[in-house]
Amino acid sequence: MAKKANPIGYEFNKGVWGENPVLAALLGLCPVLAVTNTAENGLAMGLATSFVLISSSFMVSILRKVIPKQVRIAGYIVIIATFVTMADRFLAAYFFEISKSLGPYIPLIVVNCLILGRQEAFASKNSIFRSLVDAIGMAVGFTWVLVILGGIREIFGSGSLFNIALFGDWFEPWMVMILPPGAFFTLGLMIAAYKLTNMKGA
Amino acid sequence: MELILVFISAAIVNNFVLSYFLGICPFVGVSKKIDSAISMGMAVTFVMAITAIVTWLIHHLILVPYDLLVLEYVAFILVIASLVQLVEMFVRKVSKPLYDSLGIFLPLITTNCAILGLALFAILREYSFAKTLSFGLGAGAGFTLALVLMAGIREELELAEIPKPFEGAGITMIVAGCLALSFMGFAGLISA
Numbered sequence: 122m123a124k125k126a127n128p129i130g131y132e133f134n135k136g137v138w139g140e141n142p143v144l145a146a147l148l149g150l151c152p153v154l155a156v157t158n159t160a161e162n163g164l165a166m167g168l169a170t171s172f173v174l175i176s177s178s179f180m181v182s183i184l185r186k187v188i189p190k191q192v193r194i195a196g197y198i199v200i201i202a203t204f205v206t207m208a209d210r211f212l213a214a215y216f217f218e219i220s221k222s223l224g225p226y227i228p229l230i231v232v233n234c235l236i237l238g239r240q241e242a243f244a245s246k247n248s249i250f251r252s253l254v255d256a257i258g259m260a261v262g263f264t265w266v267l268v269i270l271g272g273i274r275e276i277f278g279s280g281s282l283f284n285i286a287l288f289g290d291w292f293e294p295w296m297v298m299i300l301p302p303g304a305f306f307t308l309g310l311m312i313a314a315y316k317l318t319n320m321k322g323a
Numbered sequence: 324m325e326l327i328l329v330f331i332s333a334a335i336v337n338n339f340v341l342s343y344f345l346g347i348c349p350f351v352g353v354s355k356k357i358d359s360a361i362s363m364g365m366a367v368t369f370v371m372a373i374t375a376i377v378t379w380l381i382h383h384l385i386l387v388p389y390d391l392l393v394l395e396y397v398a399f400i401l402v403i404a405s406l407v408q409l410v411e412m413f414v415r416k417v418s419k420p421l422y423d424s425l426g427i428f429l430p431l432i433t434t435n436c437a438i439l440g441l442a443l444f445a446i447l448r449e450y451s452f453a454k455t456l457s458f459g460l461g462a463g464a465g466f467t468l469a470l471v472l473m474a475g476i477r478e479e480l481e482l483a484e485i486p487k488p489f490e491g492a493g494i495t496m497i498v499a500g501c502l503a504l505s506f507m508g509f510a511g512l513i514s515a
């Protein structure tokens with residue numbers, strides 16, 4: 122990490138593209154692969170994770186001088202678990218359908234390495250404002266990858282996007298795309314495309 | 324008989340890594356060498372079996388009787404974190420080389436979704452105590468299997484010529500996709 126503080130725009134952009142949590146750092150892959158069989162699920166998961174990430178970054182940053190170093194990881198996890206419980210209850214109360222289709226993957230946000238990673242690497246060392254910007258950048262980066270991945274899989278796997286049918290009757294859905302292997306293939310291709318773009322720019 | 328079915332279902336038919344996408348981080352991170360894949364698998368299996376027992380007890384003896392289900396996630400993750408700490412100390416004492424080769428991924432078992440996922444799935448499906456234990460062992464075996472298979476393939480891949488953008492993570496995902504595809508062949512072996 123450079124001595125001089127990076128400009129605030131950089132902290133935001135690195136999450137969205139340069140150090141994208143999914144494509145570059147390969148963090149939080151479990152929810153990325155598991156729930157992206159439709160764009161809608163991807164979006165819901167992205168937003169739930171964003172909420173938890175931003176709130177816990179905020180909280181950890183406030184408490185960064187209070188939490189003793191030895192027990193910091195346990196402390197972060199308790200903070201994260203609290204926010205996840207909130208998100209879980211909220212979804213179950215207001216968006217029951219989505220909550221049902223995401224199932225146990227909502228509580229699993231607790232162990233999303235992306236969130237814990239940002240607390241450890243950033244929020245515990247930076248001011249509240251900078252931590253928030255960093256968290257929002259990462260959240261945006263995470264969400265767009267989920268929505269695109271879910272969108273690609275939904276288009277090929279079910280012939281629709283956000284539950285709106287795109288093709289006529291002639292379209293035969295590629296079952297494999299909404300099944301587990303499709304998730305791996307699509308993400309593999311997306312990572313390759315991401316790297317290719319970066320190589321061209323360099 | 325039912326216990327065996329639960330075991331096989333968790334290990335092969337609904338493999339944790341390849342069909343539930345739990346524990347992808349170590350799956351991608353530690354699957355470069357077969358040796359470390361095996362020891363990682365062992366460590367995870369061990370933690371899984373204990374977690375399955377402890378979380379079952381907590382859920383049925385503390386959270387349900389006292390109506391504290393809101394605290395479920397917090398309680399589970401704390402239990403898992405302390406268990407992992409215990410395993411880490413144990414491994415460091417018993418085998419230093421193993422400890423070094425697992426490196427950062429040992430503490431990261433805490434944030435291995437497979438462990439928490441196991442606890443949540445076991446409760447969601449209302450397994451009995453014995454079934455939960457068998458489920459934990461099966462999931463651990465399945466995780467180890469997937470990890471070792473992947474490590475074997477990646478050792479070969481080192482020698483292969485891979486298009487530049489696919490190097491590293493890209494090709495790993497594609498290979499994992501192929502593995503998942505072949506594991507789908509087991510679907511229907513056991514219903515549910």
